[in-house]
Amino acid sequence: MLGSSIPRFSCAVLLLVLPSIPVGQTVEQDVANSPLQISTQLIEQIESYSQQIESIESEAGPFDRAILEPLQGLTGVLIDANDLEGAQAIIQRRLQLIRISEGPNSLNQLPVIEELIAINIRLGNWDDVTDNFEIIRLFYAQSPDFSTEDLLLAMSDVREWHLTAIYLDGIKARVNHFQDARQVLRQQLQLAEETYSENDPSLIPWLYKDAIEQYDVVVFLTSKDELGVEARDHIARAESRGTEDYLREALNTVQRIRRIIESLNNPEAEAMAMIYEADFQWLIGLGTAKRLYRNAMNKLREAGIAEERVSEFFSRPIVLPVSEYYMTLEEALTDQNGNGYRITQDEDGEELVHMGNFLAWNESINIARQPPIPVRAASVSTELNTVDVRFTVYSNGETRTPRAQAAQPDEVRIRRDAQDAIEDMRFRPRFYNGRWRTLRGVTMTYRYPPKL
Numbered sequence: 001m002l003g004s005s006i007p008r009f010s011c012a013v014l015l016l017v018l019p020s021i022p023v024g025q026t027v028e029q030d031v032a033n034s035p036l037q038i039s040t041q042l043i044e045q046i047e048s049y050s051q052q053i054e055s056i057e058s059e060a061g062p063f064d065r066a067i068l069e070p071l072q073g074l075t076g077v078l079i080d081a082n083d084l085e086g087a088q089a090i091i092q093r094r095l096q097l098i099r100i101s102e103g104p105n106s107l108n109q110l111p112v113i114e115e116l117i118a119i120n121i122r123l124g125n126w127d128d129v130t131d132n133f134e135i136i137r138l139f140y141a142q143s144p145d146f147s148t149e150d151l152l153l154a155m156s157d158v159r160e161w162h163l164t165a166i167y168l169d170g171i172k173a174r175v176n177h178f179q180d181a182r183q184v185l186r187q188q189l190q191l192a193e194e195t196y197s198e199n200d201p202s203l204i205p206w207l208y209k210d211a212i213e214q215y216d217v218v219v220f221l222t223s224k225d226e227l228g229v230e231a232r233d234h235i236a237r238a239e240s241r242g243t244e245d246y247l248r249e250a251l252n253t254v255q256r257i258r259r260i261i262e263s264l265n266n267p268e269a270e271a272m273a274m275i276y277e278a279d280f281q282w283l284i285g286l287g288t289a290k291r292l293y294r295n296a297m298n299k300l301r302e303a304g305i306a307e308e309r310v311s312e313f314f315s316r317p318i319v320l321p322v323s324e325y326y327m328t329l330e331e332a333l334t335d336q337n338g339n340g341y342r343i344t345q346d347e348d349g350e351e352l353v354h355m356g357n358f359l360a361w362n363e364s365i366n367i368a369r370q371p372p373i374p375v376r377a378a379s380v381s382t383e384l385n386t387v388d389v390r391f392t393v394y395s396n397g398e399t400r401t402p403r404a405q406a407a408q409p410d411e412v413r414i415r416r417d418a419q420d421a422i423e424d425m426r427f428r429p430r431f432y433n434g435r436w437r438t439l440r441g442v443t444m445t446y447r448y449p450p451k452l
Contacts, residue, residue, distance in 0.1 A: 042081045049074040065101045068094060075115065088119045105142060118379045126169045129377070133158045136376070148195045152188055152206070156374070159184040163371040164380060167362040167449045174364075175230050178220060185213055199263045207257050208325040211280065214250035215321050218243045219361075219368040227364035244284065250321075251280040257325070269327040271299035279320050282397060283426055290429070290436065297431075305329055314431040316341065317393040317439055319358060323369050340445065353442045359384070360448035366421035370448075384447040385409065387418035391444070395436040397427045405443070418446040 052070040060066060071094050078087035091112060098109050113132050120128040140146045140154035162181035166174045185206075192206045220231040221243055236242075258273035274296035281289035293314070300310045313329055316336065326332040340356030359370045373380050391402035402422040404415035422444065430439045 042077060045077045046074065046081070049077065063097060063100050065097065068097055071097070079119075084119055084123050088116065088123070091116045091119060105139070107139065107143065107145065110136060110139060114376050117376050121377060121379050124168075126165050126173075130158075130161060130165070133161045133374070133376070148191065152191060155184055155188050155191075157376055159188070160372055160374040161377055164373050164377060166365070167370070167452075168380065168382070171226070171452065174227055175220070175234050178216075178231075179234070182213060182217075185209060199260050201260060201264065204257050204260060204325060207253050208276075211250040211253040211257075212321060212323060214246040214253070215283070216365075216368050217246045219365050221246075223364045225364050247280065247284045251277070251284060254280050261327075266327070267299055267303035268305060268329065271296045271303060271305075272327055272329065272332070274299060276322070276325065279322065279428060282428065283320055293428075293431065300329060309333070311432075316343075316353070317397075317427045317430045317442065318355065319367075319369075320397075320426050320428055350441075353439060355442060355444040357445045357447060360421060360446065362449050363417055363451050366417065366448065367425050382449045385414045385417070385450050387415055387446045389418050389422055389444050389446055391422055391442055392438060392440045393427045393430065393442055394438045395429050397429045399423055399425065399427070417448070421446060421448075 049070045053067055053074070056064055056066050056070070071090055075087050075090045075094070078084075078090060095109055095112050095116070098106050098112065102108060113136055117129055117132045120126075120132065137151075137154045137158050140151045146154075159181045162177040162184070165177045169177060189206055189210060192203055196202045217235065220227065221236055222228060223231060254273075254276045258270070258277055261269045261273040264270075274292050278289045278292035278296065281292060297310055297314060301307065309329060313333060318336065318341075322332070324335060326335065336356065340354065342354050342356070344352045344354075346352055360366050361368045361370045385408070387407040388405040389402050390405050391399045393399055399422055402419045404419055407415045407418070429436050431437070
């Protein structure tokens with residue numbers, strides 16, 4: 001029976017964790033906020049809600065909607081008492097009541113499922129979190145109340161969760177999560193292609209996600225630890241493709257984006273499209289990239305962008321590929337500045353470039369930026385290893401012998417991880433005073449989740 005799932009607390013259990021009152025502090029001074037007071041209040045609240053539920057059940061039966069309100073209150077109290085499994089059981093009962101009273105497709109389930117996601121994240125029930133996201137996606141797919149754009153965003157939540165789980169879940173699950181995320185993106189691309197016309201700019205964000213994903217495949221395949229071995233076994237062999245094949249597919253995708261933008265009669269957006277195409281040419285190692293960068297500079301000038309802003313943008317080396325697609329130069333610069341990119345001068349007037357923060361996926365996927373965490377999984381938190389590194393970016397976009405300046409925690413392995421990652425990165429080269437130039441003394445704050 002539904003009512004049987006209401007948890008009961010033992011006063012003795014709660015009192016076991018109470019500390020003694022410090023010497024010199026009276027009971028009167030402490031009682032207002034003491035653990036005893038708090039625990040007593042929690043027990044009283046649990047009993048109160050339990051009695052309300054039992055009263056409604058006895059009068060109207062276990063499926064009456066009136067039970068939902070005290071169940072919601074009980075959920076909050078159990079969370080305050082840190083009884084997460086008890087709260088999980090009550091949330092599941094609330095879901096069952098909504099389905100019975102309002103039907104299996106009731107949208108009122110969505111906020112309750114979001115509560116369940118937060119609880120399962122705190123419990124580390126990663127498979128359950130995945131199932132919760134899939135249920136939400138199913139709602140968006142089946143309900144006429146949501147648009148195609150709503151469904152695409154719900155699918156993004158599922159995909160971003162799989163990408164997040166790569167550094168939360170067990171080592172054996174990492175490649176599976178990545179492959180699941182790739183499958184979701186293929187479904188998103190198919191849906192977007194069916195919804196929008198061939199040259200609709202609405203396709204651009206989804207196409208660029210695909211380009212970034214091709215780069216991410218390369219990072220997986222070239223990982224130097226057991227993840228790389230597993231990825232080569234489960235991805236490279238199954239798909240019979242080399243790393244350059246994925247990068248060329250990414251290049252083909254950004255070239256398609258450029259063709260879409262060329263139909264818009266927007267010179268600045270065309271220039272940005274050239275920059276993104278040149279970025280992927282640069283990652284592949286094509287000599288045409290520098291010429292395309294120069295063409296983009298000229299196009300920006302034609303679009304009326306101030307020479308000062310054009311020079312500022314191209315004088316900044318940056319890790320490739322850029323994670324977001326921007327249609328204006330100002331948006332790209334704003335994103336860099338928001339991430340901590342700053343240029344100052346030392347006492348001698350020499351330029352000091354700090355490239356801001358680079359948040360890596362994890363220790364195995366160390367040169368790819370960590371994908372965004374879905375909003376519904378915002379309760380995910382993890383400590384980060386942080387290393388300040390100084391290095392040189394050469395005119396070919398490569399670095400050599402980066403040196404860690406400080407690390408937290410200050411361990412040799414953590415310093416080495418950051419140095420190795422930056423040495424493997426490829427940077428957009430610096431263009432300054434009419435030439436591609438080496439830039440010395442660059443610094444970056446490199447962060448990544450600790451190894452599980």
